[in-house]
Structures are given as structure tokens and as C-alpha cells.
Amino acid sequence: MNQELAEIFYEIADILEMKKVQWKPQAYRKAARSLESLGENVKDIYKEKGFKGLTEIPGVGEGIAKKIVQFIETGKVIELEKLKKKIPEGLADMMKVPGLGAKRALKLYKRLGIKSIKKLEEAAKKHEIQNIETFKEKSEENILKGIEFLKRSKGRVLLGYALPIARYIESQLKTLKEVKKAVSAGSLRRREETIGDIDILIVASNAEPVVKFFTEMPVVERVLAKGKTKAVIITKDDIQVDARIIKPESFGSALQYFTGNKEHNIHLRRLALKKGLKLSEYGLFKGKKQIAGKTEKEVYNKLGMCYIEPELRTDSGEIEAALKKKLPKLVGYDNIKGDFHVHSKWSDGSDSIEEIAKTAKDNGLSYIAICDHAGHLKIAHSLDEKRIEKQGKEIDKINKKLSEIKILKGAEVDIMADGTLSLKNSALKKLDIVIASIHSGFRFPKEKQTERILKAMDNPYVNILGHPTGRLIQRRESYEIDLEKICEKAKERKIALEINANPERFDLNDANVKEAIAKGAKLAIGTDSHSKTHLSFLELGAAIARRGWAEKKDILNCLSLKQLMKFLRKT
């Protein structure tokens, strides 16, 4: 619902821009972005808090709220239908071609009657476009390249996929003697679940060789821009990477600016203006004098607030909290002592328990819970009671052998349609830790789904509710649940809600985490590893917790083994 509405508002913005309407396009886009990053479904907001609730969404006022209501009730927004009649269908699509904005797209339509990407491609191939003033051969070439990119590009990529690529490019850049710093900013540094492009900031003694190196790296497929301080490339796996060369005295303000997000930055710049200052990527200025910019902290402090961690910079209350110095002390990446959700060869994982435990130990963990599938799910080689017992003996052996790491005996059991579990209590009782998850019946209506989960949570042996909403990023919607009720039950029953750190899941997500904490529920990060290399997802789980404003006390993984065992032995 939110995404559909966002797309409608983006389209309205595009058409309005072509019609040379001032300001409204920005307003619609702001609302669209706001909807995209909203944790809650607008439909639920409307149901619970009515029209007023909608206008409380940042960037949504009376006008846009009315359109949201219209969409909820009728499935359409009349304004868009009207606008579409004035501008040929497909024309707004043309703006998706990189380098082609509203004005030039409209010009092509007016002069050549081009009104779709397909027609655009044909015209460019026939060299009809270079005859229009302000278009020449180069424009034609770029349009074709842009269309090609559009066809191949998969859009936003998962954080878990982009992060290693970014780190690799950073490390390559750091091999240059000119490079003093190379740091990724942007949505990657905010640890968003998907990344549009990678932004790398570089401090270098001499920009020229750095730009040359960057645009000629072996991973480069195509160079989009190459200037004195900025270069843009597309990698062979179709990820756009921007590089900026920064002076050391501006490094903090540049890092701040390029870490964003957009709303956060605009908010800060407005605050700066109110103080009679100007904030840009070059620094915070009073007249022509730079008063901050070397570090991010300096910039935030000079604006009258405390430092804001990158993961929080989404303009969703963090600036107000920072001004009042009331930001939470976020859980640290190094506070995470263990992993609660690991599969081994015993079910559908690919490594032995011993291999996994050794890797975990090398990663600095002090405990992991082996939670293989247990019960009826034959396809994942689920363990029955007998095999669980056998596995337990193997774990005992390895525990004796390895020091500094403790392997907990666990299982991931299925929540059946009626809310019972796929393994008998007599078996669950013997385990250190039990994760209950839904692996079937994704489409149950909200009430039934919630009831089913609540019933499972009443089982005395359940410790963690696995991937509570079941969504897969870009692939499957959440199942419909009443998260509020589930959080209340979690608090009451001392059951932790999982933050599944698998990059395709990230479930609970940041907004859910915030809600869970507000309701007093604890959270447990699990990587859902099916191979020892997946154990490194733990940091991504910590990132979600941080984006959800979690503190150490909210996260089970911060407990020492002793404290943890106490938590698990609930009455």
C-alpha cells in the first residue's frame, strides 16, 4: 500500500514538473519518500488515527492526506488520472532514463512526438534526436546507454550485497599513496536495507591520480562522470559508485552531507539558516568564515545538538532528540556477544557444528545457538526428537573440546496453522533455547495469523519468535499480524522478538524494532546462518537494532552467557 502510493506521488511529481509547476513536485516527492520509509501501513494509520493521523506523517498535509484516503477507499487517485490525460502515458517513464529530466523529455515529445522509452530508443538509433537543438550526438549516445543501464539494472541492491563491494573498493583506493582516507557514506553508511548507489569519500593529497585510478579499476564497466573532485562509475555488476575527493578541513561536513538522508540534511540546513549560518558539504559557515567542518561532531555541536549516529539520520525525530540531548545510547557493534539462530548440516545448513563454532570463536563471539529446523518440515531435513538428542551429544563433545565459545542446544520449530508447535513439549524441554517461526500459512487473515502466533507464544518453552513478519525484501510482503499485541505478549511471556539479520529478511525491521522497544519487548539478533560465512551478518542485525534506536538493555545478544541462561530459564 505505502509503496504503491509512493509511486503514484512520484508520478504526479514527474508530470507536474513537466507542466512546469513550481514547488509541488518537491512536496509530492517528499511525501512519497516519507511513505516509503514509514514503518507502518498507511491503511492502519488511517484506521486507527483517522485523517489527522495521516497529516502527522512528515510531508503529508491536507491535500496529500485526502489523496491517500481516496486511494484507500477507491484504489485510485483522481488527480493522477486527470494529469495523465494532459500528458501522454509513458512520457513520465522517459524521465527514468538517467540524464533525461522533465524538460528535455518534454522537448523530445513536442518536437518528435516521442512518448515512450521504446520510441526514444528507436529515435536515438535512427539519429533523429541530434537534430533537435541542445541535443547532439553525445546526447543520443547517453540516452542509449541510459536505456541500456535501465534494462540491466536491478534497481536497489541489498545491503548485504553492497557492503562487501564498497569495502573492497575502499581497500583498493587505500592502496594509493595519495589516499589518506576512503570512507563509504550514503545509504550504505546509514545501513539502509537496500542501497541505491555507493558513495565513497576520499581525502587525498592530490585528486588527479585518484580519479584516474578510480575510473580505471578492473571492476569498472562504464564511466558516467569524471571531474576534478567527483567521478561516477558503474561496476560490472551494475552498481553505481560515486567518488568525491574532499579536502581534510571539509571532511566532516562532507561526510555529514553525503551520509544524509535528504530530509535529515534539509532539516539541518534549515536549522543552520535560522542561526544565520550556512551548511554545505564544505563546512558550516558564518559569512565566509568556516566555523566547523573538520569532523561531523563539530558540525552537529555547532548547530546546538549532540552527535547523531549515521544509522539514525532519517529525519524521524533524531534531530529534535539531539537538540534536547535526549538521544539513546545505541547498542554498539562490539556489544554483541552471540548469535541465536544458526543452522548446521544437521538440517539445511552446509557446515558442521564444529566448523561453525570455530568461525564464531574467530569472529569474537562467546556463544552461539544451533537452532536447526525441527519437526515436520521435511524439505529442510528437519530433526525429530531422536536426532535432536543425538545432536545434543555432539554439541556436548564439541563444547568440551573448544574453549572460549559455548554452543547452546536449540531448535527452530514451526508454528502450525492452529498455533501448536511442530515438536512435542517433552523434546523442547530439554533444549537451551527454542525459536518458534512461521513457515507456512503466510496468507492467513490478520486476526487468525495473530491468534496463531499468540498461542504459540503461550507455549512455556518458546524463547524467541523467529522472523516475526516473514517478509522477504523485494520478494515477499509481510504476513499480516498485529505487532502491538505480539509485543505485549512477548513482554508478558519474556519471549524475545527476533531481528533476523539475513540481508534478505531484516525482520523485524528498524521501524518494528522501535515499536517493540516502546512496548517493552526484548529483541534477539539471529543470523539465520546456513553457512559459517553467514555468521558475519551479525553486524547487519546490530545495524537494524541501532536504526530502531535500540540500547544495550533491549538486545538479548548483549547479555553475558550467565545472564542469558538466567533469562532463558523463565518460569
Added chain:
DNA sequence: GCCGTTTTCGGCCCGACTGTTTTCAGTCG
């Protein structure tokens, strides 16, 4: 169309790069 510690009108972030231009508009982030 949105928003308000300059509040119900009058603002709306700021700068780099490109291609086409001969000083700049368009696009992007």
C-alpha cells in the same frame, strides 16, 4: 503542496558535472 522557536503567508538546500553553449540550463544527488 507543505510548513512554522521569523506560524496561516511566503518561503521552500546547495553545489558539481555535462553538454551545449559562448555564459548557462538541465540534471543529479
